[in-house]
Amino acid sequence: MNEKSSSDILSSTKSICPVCLKRLSAVREKHGDDVYLVKKCFEHGEFKTIIWRGPLSFTSWKRPKKASSPQHTFTKSERGCPHDCGLCPSHGQHTCTALIEITTRCNLRCKVCFADAGSNTAADPSLDKIAFFYDRLMQASGSCNVQLSGGEPTVRDDLADIVRLGREKGFSFLQLNTNGIRLAEDEAYAKSLKDAGLSSVFLQFDGLSDEVHLALRGRALSEIKEMAIVNCALAGLGVVLVPTIVPGVNTQELAGIIDYAARFSPTVRGVHFQPVSYFGRYPEPPLDSARITLPEILMHIEEQTNGEIPAHLFSPPSCEHALCSFHANFLVQEDHSLKGITSWQQNCCAATEKKGKIPAAVVGREKSVSFTARQWSAPSACKCTPAEVPENEDELDFFLRRAKTHTFSISGMAFQDAWNLDIERLQGCCIHVVSPEGNLIPFCAYNLTSSQGRGLHRAGGGQ
Amino acid sequence: MSNFSFIAETDWRCACCNKNLQASKVNVEYMGSVFNVELMVCPDCGFVLIPEDLALGKMLQVEQLLEDK
Numbered sequence: 192m193n194e195k196s197s198s199d200i201l202s203s204t205k206s207i208c209p210v211c212l213k214r215l216s217a218v219r220e221k222h223g224d225d226v227y228l229v230k231k232c233f234e235h236g237e238f239k240t241i242i243w244r245g246p247l248s249f250t251s252w253k254r255p256k257k258a259s260s261p262q263h264t265f266t267k268s269e270r271g272c273p274h275d276c277g278l279c280p281s282h283g284q285h286t287c288t289a290l291i292e293i294t295t296r297c298n299l300r301c302k303v304c305f306a307d308a309g310s311n312t313a314a315d316p317s318l319d320k321i322a323f324f325y326d327r328l329m330q331a332s333g334s335c336n337v338q339l340s341g342g343e344p345t346v347r348d349d350l351a352d353i354v355r356l357g358r359e360k361g362f363s364f365l366q367l368n369t370n371g372i373r374l375a376e377d378e379a380y381a382k383s384l385k386d387a388g389l390s391s392v393f394l395q396f397d398g399l400s401d402e403v404h405l406a407l408r409g410r411a412l413s414e415i416k417e418m419a420i421v422n423c424a425l426a427g428l429g430v431v432l433v434p435t436i437v438p439g440v441n442t443q444e445l446a447g448i449i450d451y452a453a454r455f456s457p458t459v460r461g462v463h464f465q466p467v468s469y470f471g472r473y474p475e476p477p478l479d480s481a482r483i484t485l486p487e488i489l490m491h492i493e494e495q496t497n498g499e500i501p502a503h504l505f506s507p508p509s510c511e512h513a514l515c516s517f518h519a520n521f522l523v524q525e526d527h528s529l530k531g532i533t534s535w536q537q538n539c540c541a542a543t544e545k546k547g548k549i550p551a552a553v554v555g556r557e558k559s560v561s562f563t564a565r566q567w568s569a570p571s572a573c574k575c576t577p578a579e580v581p582e583n584e585d586e587l588d589f590f591l592r593r594a595k596t597h598t599f600s601i602s603g604m605a606f607q608d609a610w611n612l613d614i615e616r617l618q619g620c621c622i623h624v625v626s627p628e629g630n631l632i633p634f635c636a637y638n639l640t641s642s643q644g645r646g647l648h649r650a651g652g653g654q
Numbered sequence: 655m656s657n658f659s660f661i662a663e664t665d666w667r668c669a670c671c672n673k674n675l676q677a678s679k680v681n682v683e684y685m686g687s688v689f690n691v692e693l694m695v696c697p698d699c700g701f702v703l704i705p706e707d708l709a710l711g712k713m714l715q716v717e718q719l720l721e722d723k
Contacts, residue, residue: 509723
């Protein structure tokens with residue numbers, strides 16, 4: 192690193208060695224339009240990983256927050272991030288969404304699985320244990336959004352009881368992270384989850400073609416996904432389509448996925464893209480060509496929609512670190528086209544923040560909790576048949592009527608692995624997994640593995 | 655589309671032009687969206703009166719619906 196000119200280095204942060212997981216200094220280094228995270232372990236050498244690619248400005252993509260300490264921490268800050276997670280007092284953001292893993296079993300064998308599901312034979316946590324998870328979460332964070340995850344949560348026959356328990360414990364937005372197979376098979380099952388208090392389904396949805404599903408999930412799933420959406424519509428559950436984006440597999444389908452999702456509005460509430468990240472055993476670092484960065488997804492969306500969904504509509508997040516995600520909100524019009532309805536660049540919050548008034552992270556967290564719960568749930572005014580158009584309706588009336596049901600979000604979140612882990616991002620993380628001990632671990636730290644597949648926090652890991 | 659309006663007799667006059675306001679169709683750009691509505695407008699300078707019930711009614715509802723994170 193000492194041969195590089197200082198003009199290449201945009202900023203500094205901390206990371207870890209992908210081999211030994213020791214904390215390292217790191218820099219964000221610019222080469223043309225591209226930005227890399229560069230770090231050097233004296234024992235294992237230099238690592239340079241793409242984190243931003245393309246003409247969108249890296250340095251303009253920012254949304255600073257003042258760190259907000261968690262309400263209650265379960266661990267001490269001793270060895271340094273990411274080794275103290277629990278959360279520790281050095282963490283800079285409260286929980287917006289907590290993941291509770293209710294099983295490690297799965298009914299698919301995916302090539303890409305951050306949870307390494309299916310290979311772990313641990314018994315499912317009991318309802319009492321899950322009650323403990325909810326209690327610890329409430330103690331640590333207060334009420335927040337909850338995602339029931341796995342493994343594949345629907346392999347449990349008592350999932351409705353788990354949802355009901357979460358509502359009884361005071362969590363008002365519960366979302367199911369699922370591949371949709373059981374929802375597709377059984378309409379009554381979707382209804383039973385809705386009746387138990389489930390708000391939303393986070394549906395793994397990698398593309399429109401079976402080639403994509405076969406490549407990533409090993410099974411043709413197109414018809415299953417659609418039937419899952421139909422059954423959620425009948426049950427009154429909101430659905431978010433969640434594609435894992437892998438270069439060379441489904442990057443060409445982004446606009447197609449958005450268009451498909453909008454046709455199922457208002458049941459489908461939005462699309463949430465997740466660029467592939469690399470957990471598990473990788474003796475050789477994953478190639479940069481096997482990664483896709485957030486600005487590339489925005490550029491692909493703009494290109495594939497012929498400019499109808501331009502990159503400038505999208506904003507960095509108010510809750511998590513700016514480099515972790517993007518989002519924009521839309522109205523689904525009667526012809527199913529999308530009309531952008533907010534532009535953060537133009538609104539008053541942006542103006543305030545640009546004047547140097549940096550908000551506390553918890554302010555963004557509060558906004559994000561309520562926005563996500565509202566946008567990703569089925570609209571309360573949802574009617575499956577078009578509402579009667581009132582007489583003398585003006586454009587404001589029309590907009591109000593339509594927006595009560597047909598708002599739509601497009602968002603994306605980039606997870607971090609051992610090669611691109613940026614500890615500044617990790618400390619601002621708001622997506623936390625409840626560990627078997629009942630601690631809260633930032634999602635990327637929880638799933639982090641060394642190049643040899645050694646976990647940092649997940650059960651069975653080496654530390 | 656806009657056959658409902660906020661046209662109403664009003665005592666307000668344009669302060670710059672000292673003219674009575676007249677009903678007119680206008681495009682209101684609000685929260686990044688454009689709406690065509692009828693409002694009371696100064697015939698000379700085009701200054702528009704947004705009545706209180708519109709500001710605290712439909713416009714507030716639009717703002718609440720568009721609240722972002």
